[in-house]
């Protein structure tokens with residue numbers, strides 16, 4: 001049976017707060033759009049980090065978020081375009097490029113990127 005959770009979103013770009021209802025079998029971004037929200041996105045398939053948020057409370061499931069390293073997932077970041085709510089949630093959008101910088105910025109400049117991207121760094 002489908003559970004419906006309340007997801008509170010702080011859109012930091014516009015400094016607005018929203019509360020939406022999200023079934024546990026629907027992507028959060030899609031549910032937000034269906035309820036009239038205009039949130040950042042680009043690829044819609046978990047690859048680009050444009051839709052990244054920081055999870056302030058609650059549990060999220062994002063098995064297809066290939067654009068986020070395990071380290072950033074553990075640090076509380078999520079990609080709304082491929083995320084499911086597993087509880088009521090509170091999230092906040094990130095500044096443009098913030099997650100990209102966290103994930104890759106320190107590598108480019110230090111010569112650590114040789115072949116491919118460091119998504120599975122320990």
Ligand code: FES
Nearest residue numbers: 042044048049081
């Ligand atoms: S829109 Fe690209 S990762 Fe979500």
